[in-house]
Amino acid sequence: MDQLRAGVLVTRLVVHIGAQRTASPGFHKSLFDNADTLLQHGVLVPAAGRPDSSPRAVRHQLLAWSFDPDGDHPYDATVWDALHEEIAASSAHTVLLSSELFAAVAADPASAPLLRNRLRALSDDVTMVLLVRDQLDLLNSLYCQQVRSLELTCDFDGYLADSPDTHVYDFAASFAPWYAADDVSFVAMPWDPRTDEDTLPALLSLVGISVTPDVLVPGDGEGDLLGPVGIEANRLLGSYLRGRFPGFRPGEPAARKLRRKAAAAGQSHSWDNDEFWAWSPQQAARAAERYATSNQEFARHVLGGNWDLPAPVDRERNVAELVELGPASVNQVHRYLIEMEEAFERLRRREAAA
Amino acid sequence: MTQLVIHTGMPMTSAAVIRDQLAGWREPLERAGVELVAKDAPKAWDRAVRQVLGGEVPPPLRRVMRRTQQGEAPTVLLSAELAARALGSRPTVNALRALSRDSGLTTKVVLVVREQLDLLNALYCRRVMALETSIGFESFVTDALVSGRLELDHHFTALQDASGVELVAVPYSRLDHHLPAAAVLEAAGAAGGAAVTGADAAADVQAAADDRWLPGPVLLTATRLLHKRLTRLGAVRKRPAEELGAAVAMLRHRATDAAWNEVPFWGWSQDLAATAEQHYRSGNDSFAARVWAAPWPDVAPSRPQTRQDLASEPPAVVSDVMTMIHRAVDELTAGRAVAVTT
Numbered sequence: 001m002d003q004l005r006a007g008v009l010v011t012r013l014v015v016h017i018g019a020q021r022t023a024s025p026g027f028h029k030s031l032f033d034n035a036d037t038l039l040q041h042g043v044l045v046p047a048a049g050r051p052d053s054s055p056r057a058v059r060h061q062l063l064a065w066s067f068d069p070d071g072d073h074p075y076d077a078t079v080w081d082a083l084h085e086e087i088a089a090s091s092a093h094t095v096l097l098s099s100e101l102f103a104a105v106a107a108d109p110a111s112a113p114l115l116r117n118r119l120r121a122l123s124d125d126v127t128m129v130l131l132v133r134d135q136l137d138l139l140n141s142l143y144c145q146q147v148r149s150l151e152l153t154c155d156f157d158g159y160l161a162d163s164p165d166t167h168v169y170d171f172a173a174s175f176a177p178w179y180a181a182d183d184v185s186f187v188a189m190p191w192d193p194r195t196d197e198d199t200l201p202a203l204l205s206l207v208g209i210s211v212t213p214d215v216l217v218p219g220d221g222e223g224d225l226l227g228p229v230g231i232e233a234n235r236l237l238g239s240y241l242r243g244r245f246p247g248f249r250p251g252e253p254a255a256r257k258l259r260r261k262a263a264a265a266g267q268s269h270s271w272d273n274d275e276f277w278a279w280s281p282q283q284a285a286r287a288a289e290r291y292a293t294s295n296q297e298f299a300r301h302v303l304g305g306n307w308d309l310p311a312p313v314d315r316e317r318n319v320a321e322l323v324e325l326g327p328a329s330v331n332q333v334h335r336y337l338i339e340m341e342e343a344f345e346r347l348r349r350r351e352a353a354a
Numbered sequence: 355m356t357q358l359v360i361h362t363g364m365p366m367t368s369a370a371v372i373r374d375q376l377a378g379w380r381e382p383l384e385r386a387g388v389e390l391v392a393k394d395a396p397k398a399w400d401r402a403v404r405q406v407l408g409g410e411v412p413p414p415l416r417r418v419m420r421r422t423q424q425g426e427a428p429t430v431l432l433s434a435e436l437a438a439r440a441l442g443s444r445p446t447v448n449a450l451r452a453l454s455r456d457s458g459l460t461t462k463v464v465l466v467v468r469e470q471l472d473l474l475n476a477l478y479c480r481r482v483m484a485l486e487t488s489i490g491f492e493s494f495v496t497d498a499l500v501s502g503r504l505e506l507d508h509h510f511t512a513l514q515d516a517s518g519v520e521l522v523a524v525p526y527s528r529l530d531h532h533l534p535a536a537a538v539l540e541a542a543g544a545a546g547g548a549a550v551t552g553a554d555a556a557a558d559v560q561a562a563a564d565d566r567w568l569p570g571p572v573l574l575t576a577t578r579l580l581h582k583r584l585t586r587l588g589a590v591r592k593r594p595a596e597e598l599g600a601a602v603a604m605l606r607h608r609a610t611d612a613a614w615n616e617v618p619f620w621g622w623s624q625d626l627a628a629t630a631e632q633h634y635r636s637g638n639d640s641f642a643a644r645v646w647a648a649p650w651p652d653v654a655p656s657r658p659q660t661r662q663d664l665a666s667e668p669p670a671v672v673s674d675v676m677t678m679i680h681r682a683v684d685e686l687t688a689g690r691a692v693a694v695t696t
Binding site: 153154155158232235236238239240241242243244321322323324325326327328330331334337338 | 488490575578579582583585586587662663664665666667668669670671672673674676677679680683
């Protein structure tokens with residue numbers, strides 16, 4: 001730590017902190033695809049802090065996870081030292097870090113000062129970049145993601161009641177200490193899933209990193225959404241596996257590998273043809289009203305104007321319950337559970353053998 | 355004069371239990387002057403009631419009527435749930451009136467009536483558990499409201515209007531849970547009623563308890579899912595009813611064993627209940643005013659709706675339910691019998 005506090009390693013540090021579900025998968029793959037190009041422009045995208053589980057995407061998750069040693073995820077106590085060494089060995093003038101998990105770390109009053117110390121130890125010029133998305137869309141998408149990754153099995157109302165996400169993505173409440181501070185620059189970029197803007201060039205432009213967009217490999221959109229039947233199937237799968245395999249953890253290697261098989265099976269059943277939408281119009285209107293004041297304050301301070309991301313309050317709810325589906329879908333979901341159970345058993349055996 | 359009593363009831367008013375209890379009390383009833391002219395088999399009761407409602411005198415009834423001519427005044431008791439539906443038809447009621455008049459019978463219909471929200475909830479459970487349907491409760495209720503069969507005042511207009519046939523209605527809520535047949539005898543004015551109400555055979559009590567049993571929401575959901583899977587695989591049509599019944603019995607056994615849930619199913623949401631209550635209220639009030647000269651006795655139950663969201667159940671229940679269904683489907687589609695115990 002003494003070494004970390006002592007000096008400044010790089011002229012500028014840009015940290016993309018999320019939010020989650022703002023095209024992050026495409027953005028991280030785009031970062032991976034463009035790492036060499038960025039380095040040619042003096043921007044280092046470090047290898048340190050990236051877990052082995054996604055080798056073809058740049059996600060500095062290990063850096064974020066280091067603030068949560070007890071969580072159900074990989075943990076490396078030396079990850080910041082490794083980052084330090086990598087930056088020290090580079091001649092780049094700018095370092096670009098990216099993990100959507102940083103948002104929760106930054107929003108938490110307990111971990112925020114630790115993160116600030118870590119970042120300030122790397123550079124005197126720190127820019128935090130947050131892609132903001134309308135909360136209704138964001139929470140709906142986050143719920144889907146957590147169900148798909150077998151972390152959640154509750155319904156959407158249970159998620160809203162229990163998840164810290166509803167507080168983390170109250171942007172003004174969570175990030176005011178950052179944008180009010182004078183030792184860190186905090187910028188934000190509105191993100192709308194309905195536009196197909198490539199996030200990486202837009203983000204680089206926002207923070208003033210000069211890279212001609214046409215030299216960058218284009219990124220993908222949000223992708224990998226699941227429809228109502230797919231979400232219901234995965235809620236059941238999460239519960240089913242927990243019941244069948246006591247000690248099941250969504251973070252265990254076999255479960256992480258199973259997600260890919262589950263996603264492929266979901267696609268083969270065309271469960272991604274429809275779009276899940278958990279909010280009822282009444283519930284959405286109440287939530288939108290609750291966030292409106294905070295969003296306006298955030299926009300005034302960070303975006304220099306009005307919050308103009310539309311809240312889809314009029315959208316009809318589109319969810320599924322297994323027992324209300326037709327016989328063909330019930331049969332399909334049930335077979336999916338059995339197939340995934342068998343696949344998980346095989347994966348666990350393989351992991352144990354390895 | 356021979357008194358003819360026809361017991362019947364709306365669906366889910368323990369008609370089969372009542373008939374079985376009456377059959378079990380045949381001897382004490384006969385000693386008290388109440389004749390059960392049908393043999394014990396349900397089909398025999400149904401056949402006798404069909405004949406009477408069709409204007410025919412079944413031979414056993416004819417024999418009793420001959421005894422009346424010899425100075426006795428026996429009561430003849432028939433019991434069949436199917437009579438309630440038939441008595442919604444004016445020609446049937448007229449045929450019964452004609453039979454009574456021509457044969458010199460004093461005829462009384464003892465009709466057990468039940469508050470419709472409670473009834474529909476129980477009827478839905480029975481149909482699902484019998485693998486007769488897997489539709490949702492709301493669709494089931496909507497169909498029932500459209501059919502109009504449970505609208506008491508409307509359905510039994512002809513019976514209420516009929517002279518020469520007395521209608522005695524008994525609220526289901528007033529039946530003894532263990533001995534529902536006793537209330538029917540009392541309503542019939544049968545002198546033998548008191549003689550048998552002391553009978554409290556364990557079998558009677560168990561049958562009555564089974565009749566009132568309601569599945570929990572998880573078991574009901576599991577049975578609907580089983581039905582849907584079997585439908586998809588064509589097994590509902592191909593496999594014999596007893597094998598399908600064994601699969602449901604296996605689920606029920608497991609539900610009890612593993613304590614999936616203990617709360618009885620209640621499918622009414624507040625909105626749906628309000629709609630249905632509104633639908634039935636005026637007919638019930640009007641029926642009660644004509645039959646009892648009193649207000650409708652039962653208040654629609656108000657209980658929290660039980661959800662059928664299997665994915666929200668604890669993991670052990672989800673895996674158990676899906677495993678049991680999978681096992682039953684595997685056995686049935688392979689042409690093997692399902693073992694009830696697991």
